Amino acid sequence: MPTDLSTDEQKSARFDAVDRAVAVLRVLERADQPMSLSMIAREVGLGQPTTSRYVSSLVGHGLIAKVNGNRYVLGIGLYILGQKSLHRRDVRTVARPYLETLHEQFNETVSFALWLRDELIVVDCIEAMQTLRQGASVGVTNPWHASSLGKSILAWLDAHEVNRLIKASGLPRYTQNTLVTQDQLRGEFPLIRERGYAVDNEESAIGGRCIGAPVYDETGRPLGAISISGPIARVTDENLPSTGRRIAEIADQISRAMGYEGKMSA
Numbered sequence: 313m314p315t316d317l318s319t320d321e322q323k324s325a326r327f328d329a330v331d332r333a334v335a336v337l338r339v340l341e342r343a344d345q346p347m348s349l350s351m352i353a354r355e356v357g358l359g360q361p362t363t364s365r366y367v368s369s370l371v372g373h374g375l376i377a378k379v380n381g382n383r384y385v386l387g388i389g390l391y392i393l394g395q396k397s398l399h400r401r402d403v404r405t406v407a408r409p410y411l412e413t414l415h416e417q418f419n420e421t422v423s424f425a426l427w428l429r430d431e432l433i434v435v436d437c438i439e440a441m442q443t444l445r446q447g448a449s450v451g452v453t454n455p456w457h458a459s460s461l462g463k464s465i466l467a468w469l470d471a472h473e474v475n476r477l478i479k480a481s482g483l484p485r486y487t488q489n490t491l492v493t494q495d496q497l498r499g500e501f502p503l504i505r506e507r508g509y510a511v512d513n514e515e516s517a518i519g520g521r522c523i524g525a526p527v528y529d530e531t532g533r534p535l536g537a538i539s540i541s542g543p544i545a546r547v548t549d550e551n552l553p554s555t556g557r558r559i560a561e562i563a564d565q566i567s568r569a570m571g572y573e574g575k576m577s578a
Contacts (some may be wrong), residue, residue, distance in 0.1 A: 317350075318329075318547065320343050326376050329366075330355070332358065332362075332366055333366050333369070333370060333504065335356045335388065336366050336370060337364070337370070337375065337376070337386065337390070338354055338368060339352055339355040339356055340352070340376065340384060340385060340386050341386060343385075345385060346379050346380055346383035346384060346423060347384055347385075347386045347399050348382060348383050348384075349363060349364055349367060349384070349530035352367065352384065354566040359402050360446075361534065362546070364431070365372070370387075371384070371387070373389060374387045374388060374389030375387050375389045375390050377572060391501050403426065403535065403536070403570065404424065404436050405433075406569045406570060407527070407538070407569075408436060408529075408568075409435065409565050410538075410562050410565055410566050411424055411436060411438055411538065412438065413418060414540060414558070414559065414562055415438045415440075417558070418540055418542075418558075419440055419441055419542045420440045420540045420541060420546065420547065420557065421437065421438065421439050421440045421540070421542065422437070422438045422538065422539070422540055423436070423437045423461065423538055423539050423541065424437070424527075424537075424540065425454055425461045425535055425536050425538075425539075426427075426533060426535060426536040427465060427535060430476070430477055430480045430481070431481075432454045432461055432462050432465070432527065432537075433451065433452070433453050433454075433543060434450055434452045434454065435450060435451075435536075435541070436450065436490070437450050438451055440489035444459040452515075454482065454541035455484070455486070455516060456477050456478060456481050457478065457481075457483050457490070457491055457492075457497050458486050458491065458512065458515045458516040459512050459516055459522060459524070459539075460509070460510040460511055460512040460516075460522040460523050460524030460537075460539050461510075461522070461524040461536075461538075461539050462524075462537075463497070463500060463510035463511075463524070464504060464509060464510035464524040464526045464537045464539075465503060465534040465536075465537055466497070466501070467500070467501040467505050467510065468505065468526060468534055469502035469534070473505050474494075474498070475494075478494060478497070483497070484543070486515065486516050486517065487514055487515060487516070487517065487518050488516045489513060489514045489515045490516070491515065492564065500504075504554050507553075507556060507557075507560070507561075508525060508556070508557070508561045508563075509523055509524060509525040509556040509559055509566075510523070510524050511523055511552065511558070512541075512558070515546065518545065519543055519544060520538050520541060520542070520543060521541070521542060521543070521547040521548075521552075522540070522541040522550070523540050523543045523547065523552065523555055523556045523559050524537045524538060524540075524541060524559065525537060525538060525539075525556075525559045525560040525562075525563035525564075526567075527563050527566045527567050527570070527571055528564060528567040528569030528570070528572040528574070529567075529571070529572065530570060530572055530573075531572075532572060532574045535570070537563070537564070538559060538562065538566065539559070539561050540555060540559055
């Protein structure tokens with residue numbers, strides 16, 4: 313009969329195996345191209361035979377796919393799990409009718425991003441029906457400092473949390489308008505809080521303007537944000553205030569639908 317110690321060791325080994333499998337998935341998540349087994353092993357810090365066992369198991373479960381003969385990428389199984397997770401949380405399902413309302417009113421690209429771990433990831437997007445359009449795609453990670461989605465959330469967080477998120481992502485420059493210091497970024501927060509929305513004014517891409525507002529969960533914590541994106545020729549300085557107020561209004565409606573009962577945004 314095994315002792316308590318050996319049982320604890322067995323449990324520890326099982327947890328270690330999960331950590332190693334997750335480490336393999338994380339390596340592939342960060343990769344911008346398919347990876348060989350040796351590349352994965354080097355990144356994870358395991359021997360190639362051990363890595364091969366984990367990779368083979370993950371392939372068998374559909375969480376990793378083998379491509380180009382001997383290279384690996386994240387598998388469709390992860391996408392399916394993610395879709396089920398989003399649906400069961402009901403966030404995207406709740407938000408969708410409100411996104412459609414914005415899309416019908418403005419005919420610009422409408423996006424909904426969730427704060428997942430320390431990243432801001434687009435989980436739903438309705439593209440503009442016009443030839444010239446601006447915006448993101450589902451699965452794209454938005455920069456915290458250079459997107460209206462990100463800034464609309466940061467403005468409502470405490471200084472410690474802002475520091476943590478910015479430290480993790482950095483402040484890379486995308487255009488000459490990008491805010492690349494914390495002082496510049498924090499300088500916008502009072503206006504964002506006053507208005508109830510944030511503006512990406514050609515900060516992530518030249519020629520594009522994006523207006524975003526935060527969505528809160530039932531505790532009053534931002535869980536994500538919604539935005540409208542379009543070329544500056546259509547999302548003009550003149551219509552920015554009215555558009556921003558409308559986006560903030562719709563974001564508040566989504567927050568209410570998610571159970572938030574606090575003070576409405578400005």
